[in-house]
Amino acid sequence: MQDLMRQFGTILRQITQHKWAEPFMQPVDVVGLELHDYYTVIEKPMDFSTIKSKMEAKDGTGYKNVREMCADVRLIFKNAIKFNEAKEDVHVMAQSLLDKFETKWLQLLPKVDDEEKRQKEEAAEMQFDMKLAHEASHAKMARELSFELDEVDMQLEELRGLVLQNCRKMTIEEKKRLGSAITRLSPEDIHKAIEIIAQSNPNFQATGETVEIDIDAQSESTLWKLKFFVKDTLQARMKNGGINIQENDDQNNNNNNNKRKRGICAALAKNPQKKKRRTTK
Structure with missing residues (x-):
């Protein structure tokens, strides 16, 4: 020019x-x-x-x-x-x-x-080169942020593990409520609950259409992990208009039996009759 x-x-x-x-x-x-x-x-x-x-x-x-x-x-x-x-x-x-x-x-x-x-x-x-440079910069920032988040997740998991190690023993009533709450999970969330159990118990195998869980056989850390997971899951469903987690357990059990079938059974702890609650798919 x-x-x-x-x-x-x-x-x-x-x-x-x-x-x-x-x-x-x-x-x-x-x-x-x-x-x-x-x-x-x-x-x-x-x-x-x-x-x-x-x-x-x-x-x-x-x-x-x-x-x-x-x-x-x-x-x-x-x-x-x-x-x-x-x-x-x-x-x-x-x-x-x-x-x-x-x-x-x-x-x-x-x-x-x-x-x-x-x-x-x-x-x-030049504009195209600048766009590529910006995209590369954003991609790098995204990767770095992803790594940082992974580290945070690991740290949180470690903290959760420490908390669980120091948790008190779960009472019989709490185990019963946990077993009842598990039966109200969706099939997808039940699979996640099974994965939590399998992480702490390598010998646990979920085979067949009916899965039986002995609440008494689980470690305290596993029980509390399940409790946290079930609580968070049901609360999320309540916020989305799915269910009310404060409903009476007996009413929920009746509704569950009538409306859906489950692939899991929670065995109640320290039940004198040793009955196990079953739900089949």
Whole structure:
């Protein structure tokens, strides 16, 4: 673009060195010529000295590209053509110089078009590279955050393990309520409960359509893990309008028997009759 501006400067010198260019070199002397209605007719005055100042400006107010310079040159002549009658010398001189300028501009225009196209492609490529860089940065941040969250999860799991180790023994009544609550889980959540048991008891195997869990046979840590899981799961369902965990256990058991089948049975702890509650799929 800088090279194009230099070439445009050559065209500008050729126009300004023309014998008819003198009336357009400086701003119109509105007061001296008593042109009282000039600013009423002309919205934006322009002259070659103003164009030169903008070309040499170093404070960011100068021209950004050749088309801006071309527009101001045209404005000089179009203002003169608009303000002066067609028979007046200034009008004729402006029209002649404008025609000469347009001829020279058409010779330079293909180069301008090529340069603008190149700049657009370069800008698009730069924008694409920046987008890739941002995406790579975000992906890196996401990975780092994922690692941090994994570490937090591990720490929380360790803390949960410490808490469970120090938990008191679960009472018979609490075991009964836990066994009853397990039967109210969905099949998907029951599988998760089974996984919790299997983590602490490698010998535990859930085979067949009916799974039997002996509450008394589970370690205290497993029982409390189950309690936390069941409580969180049922509370979440309650918030979503699924169930009310405060409902009477007996009523829930009756509803469960009538509405759905379970793939799990919770054996109640320390039941004198050693009965085991079963629910089949």
